[in-house]
Amino acid sequence: MLNSSSETLQFFRAWLSEPFRVAAVTPSGRALAALIVSEISAETGPILELGPGTGVFTRALLARGVAEENLALIEFGMEFAAKLSVDFPRARTLCMDAARLRDVELFDDGPVGAVISGLPLLSMAPRRVYSILEGAFAHLCANGAFYQFTYGPRCPVSRPLLDRLGLKATYLGGTFANVPPAAVYRIQRRRIPRIAGSRARSTTADNS
Numbered sequence: 001m002l003n004s005s006s007e008t009l010q011f012f013r014a015w016l017s018e019p020f021r022v023a024a025v026t027p028s029g030r031a032l033a034a035l036i037v038s039e040i041s042a043e044t045g046p047i048l049e050l051g052p053g054t055g056v057f058t059r060a061l062l063a064r065g066v067a068e069e070n071l072a073l074i075e076f077g078m079e080f081a082a083k084l085s086v087d088f089p090r091a092r093t094l095c096m097d098a099a100r101l102r103d104v105e106l107f108d109d110g111p112v113g114a115v116i117s118g119l120p121l122l123s124m125a126p127r128r129v130y131s132i133l134e135g136a137f138a139h140l141c142a143n144g145a146f147y148q149f150t151y152g153p154r155c156p157v158s159r160p161l162l163d164r165l166g167l168k169a170t171y172l173g174g175t176f177a178n179v180p181p182a183a184v185y186r187i188q189r190r191r192i193p194r195i196a197g198s199r200a201r202s203t204t205a206d207n208s
């Protein structure tokens, strides 16, 4: 799906007012959206999306068969959160900092099956990235994955941070059909916790 010109304009205005938060001049394109949701299906379970912006990845998730009720959208920008609430009324939209995710209740019936992140991790301090990942993995089921895109040449989560959290990153693919070209990484726990079911927490992360 192509971005509408009003969405592109809204995005550009948001970037002008807060370039470090928005970190892109235009919403992601169709190819990147298709890539980041490529391993998601209706069977994945509830999905947590971080930094949805104007909802490009959100629409791609719906196209993969995810029910709108099964989406929790975490967006810091008030302008984007307001639009998301209107465009996806049955999703749970929270206007908040993704670094404060850990203690938020998302879904009544258990953990999420995957996290889709459009957050600009490269422009964030390592401590903030740590809090985001720790919080997201506290909500993820034992074998769930965190999908992150980047404009950089490698995974935007550093090796020391992955080690500290007991995580591993795998390159999923890249696309030149995006402005700028982008790549997607799948981040997962190195070891699946023995106690699956209710909220699985990475034991390594708790040692920090």
Ligand SMILES: C[S@@+](CC[C@H](N)C(=O)[O-])C[C@H]1O[C@@H](n2cnc3c(N)ncnc32)[C@H](O)[C@@H]1O
Binding pocket: 021, 022, 023, 024, 026, 027, 028, 050, 051, 052, 053, 054, 055, 056, 057, 074, 075, 076, 077, 080, 096, 097, 098, 099, 117, 118, 119, 120
């Ligand atoms: C690069 S844009 C990506 C937007 C959209 N996912 C896309 O691909 O078009 C980054 C998004 O993350 C949001 N964001 C930045 N920092 C955030 C934070 N700490 N918590 C939640 N959202 C944040 C921005 O407001 C913006 O919507």
